[in-house]
Amino acid sequence: NDEKAYQYAVFAHDLLKQNLSPISPALLFSIYKKQARQLGFSRGKGIAAEELQNAVIDHYGEAFIKDTDTAYASARRKNWLRLTSYQSALDTPITRHILLGLFLFESVERFTQQILKEEVQLKLETRSRHQETNSAFRDTKLSSHQREHHRKKVLNLKQRRPTATIQEIWKQAFKSMSWLYDNDRVWLQKYGLQPKSITTHKTVSPSIDDELLAAQVDDFAKNYFSNDSGKPHRLTVGRLLECLGKKLCPSSDYRKRFPLTFDRIDYHTESPWHFRARRILWAIGELQSFGESISTSNIEMISGVNFHWINDIVDYCEWNYASLARQSINIPSFLLRSGIPHNWPGPRRPDSRMNGGRRHISQAKIEPKSYLDFILNSETSKPHS
Structure with a gap:
């Protein structure tokens, strides 16, 4: 019994350590x-x-099972090892699961x-069943009535x-x-109505002006933020294309002809969050x-940036309004010192829904007003030791 008890305890311990996800009764x-x-x-x-x-x-041995399973010990032994399901679970206590698992698999x-292996x-x-069902559904749709209707219409026209x-x-x-x-x-092939598909591959060679235009984009973007006087305007794809003095559009054909140019355009395009940060600093100067x-x-009111976005950016950068009011700000260099490049994706908020559970999900639906509010809420919700 001691050996069986040891094996049982080791199996149960190792099984708990696996931290398995819920397994369906059928599986x-x-x-x-x-x-x-x-x-x-x-x-x-x-x-x-x-x-x-x-x-x-x-x-x-009956002695060990009596010590392990209360039902067996109280002589309830009819259908003791049952493998039927009840309310989305196998109708078997955990002790019998462990006994059966150890007996069948040994480890x-x-x-x-x-x-x-079984899950895969x-x-x-x-x-496979889903594909077969879809195939059967499609076959059902191809009714003889539809087929005859469309055939008749095409033949009458012919x-x-x-x-x-064709x-x-x-x-x-x-x-x-x-x-x-x-x-x-x-049927279309039988009546000579099947169109002949000829695949043509259009080869597009890069333009000889590609490197020159790419350099123009770099030069324009390099000075744009310093020269953007007055109320800031976002450095968009359209403005970068305008600086070239050549009619281009970001279609696939143009991207193939000017790969370097559009690579530089994609790189220099200002992110919405960087633009909002520029507007905030400009508004502070105003x-x-x-x-x-x-x-x-x-x-x-001055910048036109949403109240919550302002809080997000200010909290992320740890800007202090009183300190900013006492200094003259060079916006491009100040943003770089604050860790905000031109393609900044914005402040990242932790997602409380990743913690799991219905309560976490319901709380996550309440959007915190700012990144700082989120941190404060997180700190106040921690248990005090």
Whole structure:
């Protein structure tokens, strides 16, 4: 008994350490069933449950099982080792799960390996059934009535206009030709209505002006923020294209002809968060010149930046309004010193939903007003030691 108890304790301990995700009753029963059949407990396509139960009892001994399982100790032994499901779980206490798992697999490693293997197999089977269902559904849609309707419409058109080209028939009966092309191409080929698809690969060579235009983009972007006087304007793709003096657009063909140019345009395009930060600092300078107090509401009114975005940026950069009011700010260099490059993606908020649980999810729906509010809320919610 001591040896059995030790094996039982080790198996339970190792199983808890695995921290397994919830396993469906169907998956767990499938694992038990396959392993039991491999050990010889088979009856037809199922398992010999009574023989398996007797083998488990013989293996551990009644004395050990009585000490481990209260139901067995109180003589409730009919269908003791049952593998039926009840309310989305196998109708078997955890003690019997451990006894059965140890008996069938001997170690947690073998048990978890079989779980992973079965999960992969189940996903493949589910995907296959899903594809078969979709295929059957599509086949059902291809009813003979639809097929005959579209065939008849195209044939009538062909009889009325025997000299019509395939393109003209497509134009006159586009819906029917599209349906037949998707679902009945053999018939289209039989009547010579199957269009010949000729794949043409258009080779686009880079333009000889690509390097020159890329250099122009670099030069323009280098001085843009210093020369952007007055109320700031965002450095967009459109403004970078305008500086070239050449009509370009960010389509795939132009990107192939001017790969270096568009690479530099993508790099120099100002992020929305960097633009908001510039607007905030500009608004602070305007408030200084008007002799007005520097506050979030005043900055919002002058800059046009949302109140919450202002708080997010100010909290992230740890700016102090009183300190900013006493200095003359060179916006580009000040932003770089604050850790905000031109492509800054913005302050990153921790996502409380990652903590899991319904309570965390419901609380995460309440958006904190700013990054600072989020930190303060997190600190106040911590248990005090």
